[in-house]
Amino acid sequence: MNRSSGYSTNIILMMFIHLLIDGISVSALYVIGVDMENFVLAVISYDILAFALQPLIGILVDIKKIEKQLIIVGLILAIFVSYLDIPLLIVAAFIGIANAMVHVGGFSVTYQSSNNKMGPLGLFVSTGSIGLGIGVLFPESRLIFFILSIFAVFLVMFFYKKITYEEEAIRNKKYKYSVLPIILVFIVILFRGFGGAISSPGYTTSQISRLTMYIALFIGKATGGLIADKIGITKTIIFGFVPSMIGFVFFPHIEIIYIISLALFNLTMALTLFLAIRLIKPYASFAFGLTAALLLLGYILALGFKEIVLVEPWMVGIVVLVSCVMIIITNDRVKNNNILGGNS
Helix, strand or coil: CCHHHHHHHHHHHHHHHHHHHHHHHHHHHHHHCCCHHHHHHHHHHHHHHHHHCHHHHHHHHHHHCCHHHHHHHHHHHHHHHHCCCCCHHHHHHHHHHHHHHHHHHHHHHHHHCCCCCCHHHHHHHHHHHHHHHHHHHCHHHHHHHHHHHHHHHHHHHHHCCCCCCCCHHHHCCCCCCCHHHHHHHHHHHHHHHHHHHHCCCCCCCCHHHHHHHHHHHHHHHHHHHHHHHHHCHHHHHHHHHCCHHHHHHHCCCCHHHHHHHHHHHCCHHHHHHHHHHHHHCCCHHHHHHHHHHHHHHHHHHHHHHHHHCCCCHHHHHHHHHHHHHHHHHHHHHHHHCCCCCCCC
16 A cells, blocks of 8 residues: 555545444433433543543653554553443543544554655544534444444454654754744633533524534534645635634524534634644654643633633634634744754
8 A cells, every 4th residue: 555545445434433432422411311410420531531632642652652542552452441331420520531642543544654644634523523513413323332442442453554654863863942933822822622511502402503513623623734834824714714703793693604614613622733833743643632731721721711701702803813813823934944844
């Protein structure tokens, strides 16, 4: 198999696995959870472990290169725990750990297969939205995710193609880091978690409308990197991300406009991930894990914010505009300065 074919096989496989791990994780919690108090605690525990552990696991992957082993062990752990007759909090803890392992391992494989493109990164993160949506809205799908996850373990064992993305000499190169763009890109990621949590539709949602939101998340995350590979990060931000505030600020009560805005808002996922990787390379998996942890932190901050402030639509617009400026500045510094990943 040539390298190009290996790239495609790995990327498609990791997209499938991301869908499965989010689907089996969430559906298991929603099927088992009957006591609301324990269910809420279980979800909180799951989220903290699934997101906060990723930077630590990312460092391990960057150093040891054990992404394949993590994916297999994580999937097996999720498969095993999802049907165990044990307390919900214990299920949540183990599934959260399994989720973090598979996310970081899957990202590492995708990144190594990305050929320095943003598209594959967005494609990888996008399918988690589909798995999450199905798991939340149709938790009885747990059995399907269970069966497919067993199948996925064998796919990883036999179809994953090891690709050496960088030569050792390049990996050992001493890079010049620039603090400002690193700070800016991670603030943007924090803002995205915050802005996504404080934005809400101004219409009554049904199960179908909630499903369309998950589909919008998928479309935005999947296409952002592909678009940016064609026209560049700055143009994607100006003509894609900025218009998202139109629906959030002026038309949150119109479903179709809000859904489109939701997709546009998530165009930045692959872009900010790509910039974060370039800025703290060769610790790509750590960068990915840190973005996940910051998204969780942004979400937590938003929950506290909503408790003390009456959220207005214009607030989301401010988040979008400030994020836009920060991304453009970061991209400019990456391209025009002799920092890691920059075009010197």
